[in-house]
Amino acid sequence: MQLEPLKQKCMQHLREFYAQWRAIPIDKLEQKWITISLIVIGLFVGIITVDALFHSVNPPGKIETVDSASLHLNEEFAEENLGVQVDAKGDITIRMVAGRYSFFPKHITVPAETRLTFRWVSMDVLHGVHIPMTNMSTMIVPGYVAEITTTFPKPGEYPMLCNEYCGLGHNHMWSNISVLAREDWVAPARLPVEGAANDK
Amino acid sequence: MTNDAAERKLALSHLWVAFIAFILACFMGEYQVLERSGFISAMDSPTVYFASVSTHGVLMAFVLTSFFIMGSGYYIAVTSLKQAVWNRTLAWGGFWLAVAGTVIAAVPLLTGRASVLYTFYPPIVAHAAFYIGATLLVAGSWVWCAIMLLMLRQWKMAHPGQVVPLAMFATAMNALLWLWASAGVALEILFQLIPLSLGWTDTIDPGLARTLFAWTLHPIVYFWLIPAYTAFYVFLPKQAGGYLFSDEMARLAFIVLAVFALPIGFHHLYMDPEQASGWKLLHGVGTFVVALPTLVTGFAVLASLEIAGNLRGGKGLFGWIGCLPWTNTMVLSVILSLLMLIFGGFGGIVNASYAMNAMVHNTAWVPGHFHLIFAGTTVIMYFAIAYYFWPMLVKKPLYSNALALLQLWLWFIGMSILTTPWHVLGLLGQPRRVSGVVYNNLLTLSWKPYELMMILGGLILLGSACLFIYNLAKTQLHPTQEVFAGEIEYAEPMHAVASLPEWLNDITLWNKVIAVLMAISFGYPILQFFFIHAPGASPWGF
Numbered sequence: 001m002q003l004e005p006l007k008q009k010c011m012q013h014l015r016e017f018y019a020q021w022r023a024i025p026i027d028k029l030e031q032k033w034i035t036i037s038l039i040v041i042g043l044f045v046g047i048i049t050v051d052a053l054f055h056s057v058n059p060p061g062k063i064e065t066v067d068s069a070s071l072h073l074n075e076e077f078a079e080e081n082l083g084v085q086v087d088a089k090g091d092i093t094i095r096m097v098a099g100r101y102s103f104f105p106k107h108i109t110v111p112a113e114t115r116l117t118f119r120w121v122s123m124d125v126l127h128g129v130h131i132p133m134t135n136m137s138t139m140i141v142p143g144y145v146a147e148i149t150t151t152f153p154k155p156g157e158y159p160m161l162c163n164e165y166c167g168l169g170h171n172h173m174w175s176n177i178s179v180l181a182r183e184d185w186v187a188p189a190r191l192p193v194e195g196a197a198n199d200k
Numbered sequence: 201m202t203n204d205a206a207e208r209k210l211a212l213s214h215l216w217v218a219f220i221a222f223i224l225a226c227f228m229g230e231y232q233v234l235e236r237s238g239f240i241s242a243m244d245s246p247t248v249y250f251a252s253v254s255t256h257g258v259l260m261a262f263v264l265t266s267f268f269i270m271g272s273g274y275y276i277a278v279t280s281l282k283q284a285v286w287n288r289t290l291a292w293g294g295f296w297l298a299v300a301g302t303v304i305a306a307v308p309l310l311t312g313r314a315s316v317l318y319t320f321y322p323p324i325v326a327h328a329a330f331y332i333g334a335t336l337l338v339a340g341s342w343v344w345c346a347i348m349l350l351m352l353r354q355w356k357m358a359h360p361g362q363v364v365p366l367a368m369f370a371t372a373m374n375a376l377l378w379l380w381a382s383a384g385v386a387l388e389i390l391f392q393l394i395p396l397s398l399g400w401t402d403t404i405d406p407g408l409a410r411t412l413f414a415w416t417l418h419p420i421v422y423f424w425l426i427p428a429y430t431a432f433y434v435f436l437p438k439q440a441g442g443y444l445f446s447d448e449m450a451r452l453a454f455i456v457l458a459v460f461a462l463p464i465g466f467h468h469l470y471m472d473p474e475q476a477s478g479w480k481l482l483h484g485v486g487t488f489v490v491a492l493p494t495l496v497t498g499f500a501v502l503a504s505l506e507i508a509g510n511l512r513g514g515k516g517l518f519g520w521i522g523c524l525p526w527t528n529t530m531v532l533s534v535i536l537s538l539l540m541l542i543f544g545g546f547g548g549i550v551n552a553s554y555a556m557n558a559m560v561h562n563t564a565w566v567p568g569h570f571h572l573i574f575a576g577t578t579v580i581m582y583f584a585i586a587y588y589f590w591p592m593l594v595k596k597p598l599y600s601n602a603l604a605l606l607q608l609w610l611w612f613i614g615m616s617i618l619t620t621p622w623h624v625l626g627l628l629g630q631p632r633r634v635s636g637v638v639y640n641n642l643l644t645l646s647w648k649p650y651e652l653m654m655i656l657g658g659l660i661l662l663g664s665a666c667l668f669i670y671n672l673a674k675t676q677l678h679p680t681q682e683v684f685a686g687e688i689e690y691a692e693p694m695h696a697v698a699s700l701p702e703w704l705n706d707i708t709l710w711n712k713v714i715a716v717l718m719a720i721s722f723g724y725p726i727l728q729f730f731f732i733h734a735p736g737a738s739p740w741g742f
């Protein structure tokens with residue numbers, strides 16, 4: 001077969017490369033510095049990898065498409081389904097639409113210390129949403145659903161700001177979110193619409 | 201032969217275009233900090249503001265940098281290889297192509313028909329002339345890349361087995377880096393933005409557009425930075441009165457920088473829904489790897505400075521610091537640049553840290569960070585290189601060294617005053633790219649004092665920028681009998697390098713490595729768009 005000579009050639013190249021690598025004079029102190037740098041970098045890489053794999057500390061990244069041009073025909077994001085909904089299992093999902101220059105609905109109320117799943121879509125251009133001092137942050141790209149799960153530790157009134165340039169009115173694009181203590185929060189009276197709440 | 205008037209004129213023309221763009225954009229920068237603070241209500245106008253930020257961003261990020269890198273690159277190639285520019289007519293062709301592109305893009309920018317910012321995220325679309333102009337500018341820079349790589353080839357043929365001068369090796373690496381880097385944005389402009397802005401297509405996929413832009417967005421930063429690092433290695437040691445610590449390590453640093461800057465762009469998409477977490481993590485890991493050459497470079501700079509200080513009579517552990525020639529513009533710039541790099545580098549680690557990124561993503565922290573590391577660390581080295589080259593380019597001594605030193609200190613002080621509050625604003629939740637603060641919330645009240653400070657910082661920077669231009673213009677124009685006869689001096693390494701393995705002396709292998717890494721890190725993430733068929737987005741005005 002052709003494989004054996006190829007393998008040998010590769011090994012030959014690698015050996016050569018290694019020998020040349022060893023021949024580069026590197027100062028002792030610099031060697032130490034590089035070793036320390038590598039350890040620090042390794043540490044950082046290790047932390048983010050472990051976080052990502054085992055604690056699912058992950059930015060949004062579930063690729064799910066949606067037709068931004070016809071949201072009004074989309075059942076999940078129809079006007080009456082927006083905002084906070086609690087499903088049969090008690091899980092809270094918040095569906096929000098971003099459009100120039102507002103977030104809909106304009107105001108929502110959620111409980112603190114509770115797992116919340118936000119599902120964001122855009123009806124026009126690129127937007128971003130951030131609730132300052134929290135990690136509720138995502139880009140809202142037309143054509144995609146941005147889903148992000150988070151928990152707000154502290155009750156309070158928070159602004160919700162658009163943080164990606166979306167046109168000349170960009171800085172007018174904001175709304176409010178009230179975070180209530182867990183015990184003070186009551187689920188919105190409106191019952192979840194059949195079929196829409198369970199998107200699985 | 202080299203160093204003749206024609207070659208100097210080529211370099212000088214490029215550098216002047218760069219610095220004219222720079223000074224115009226500095227005025228816009230100061231206007232922006234004033235407008236967004238809201239202190240002068242008569243100024244309030246989002247229309248003017250976003251036209252200005254778009255122009256400021258394009259001038260600084262594309263025009264200043266491209267022209268500076270081309271101009272200084274030609275001069276470095278000519279002087280280090282001792283060989284004329286390959287096809288000077290073509291070089292001028294590239295220059296005029298880039299100038300034409302800049303002018304064509306400037307018209308819609310200045311008339312408010314391209315207020316899409318320098319990142320032009322669709323589906324907001326600008327006038328087609330903006331994209332066409334940007335394409336021509338990039339095409340002009342490709343001419344430069346081709347000439348750099350050809351000159352390297354030419355020299356190697358004429359000098360078989362010899363060691364390519366480090367300065368040229370770094371410049372060629374940068375040309376290679378930029379050819380790869382610019383491909384992403386070129387694909388976006390040619391296949392998405394131009395067709396959309398001309399109405400040839402009705403919709404595009406903004407997710408694909410963002411992915412292609414992210415391809416360019418990280419390595420472009422290293423394209424800007426490599427001239428600064430080049431000066432750290434090849435000019436600083438000699439100017440400080442010492443030697444380059446290690447020629448081979450410098451090459452390795454440039455290699456890792458160029459190779460690993462490319463496949464990691466998704467750290468700009470951490471918060472995006474169109475790419476999966478696994479790919480983001482992969483790019484995130486690569487992002488940390490690319491910190492290595494910067495750490496190595498920091499070490500080399502300090503070592504070179506220490507050698508120089510000790511040679512100049514420095515005693516004890518820190519005696520060398522006082523013995524450095526602080527009045528040498530190159531030495532002073534490098535020290536200030538390094539200081540800004542240390543703070544900026546720390547901020548960069550926060551940005552790169554995947555989940556921590558959520559706290560600062562798209563907040564004022566981001567422009568604070570990149571003004572520190574780009575307008576600070578990088579641009580101060582552009583000043584240093586200009587001060588070093590100018591007397592050689594115009595054959596007259598620098599008009600005023602004292603003024604130059606003052607200018608550099610002012611740039612450092614102004615940058616500290618501008619960017620410190622900018623970072624704080626980010627932590628206080630202020631989004632980036634806002635023309636004024638209208639959020640009806642207590643939080644936003646706390647932003648005011650910081651915006652005031654930024655106005656002051658910007659003013660100092662603007663003053664410094666004017667001094668810089670004044671000094672260069674005076675050097676060139678003021679009548680003097682004195683002829684500057686000095687020649688460019690490249691630093692000698694501590695241990696002379698007699699020969700090098702081919703992979704430390706050429707770019708061919710690295711080009712292949714880049715191709716493989718890019719296929720791995722961008723192959724599937726780009727191909728996926730052809731499978732998932734996200735419903736397209738229609739174009740919008742702004």
Ligand code: HEM
Nearest residue numbers: 226229230232233257260261317567575632633634658661
């Ligand atoms: C006189 C000094 C300067 C001042 C006061 C200034 C100020 C500003 C301001 C207020 C913005 C808007 C940022 C935002 O709202 O997100 C901005 C954007 C920008 N600046 Fe500067 N700047 C200065 C110098 C520079 C320099 C020297 C560079 C680089 C060489 C630079 C590069 C940029 C870029 C690329 C943007 C676009 C950012 C974006 O689109 O988000 N600036 N600048």
Ligand SMILES: [Cu+2]
Nearest residue numbers: 127162166173
């Ligand atoms: Cu918006």
Ligand SMILES: [Cu+2]
Nearest residue numbers: 417418467468
């Ligand atoms: Cu980057």
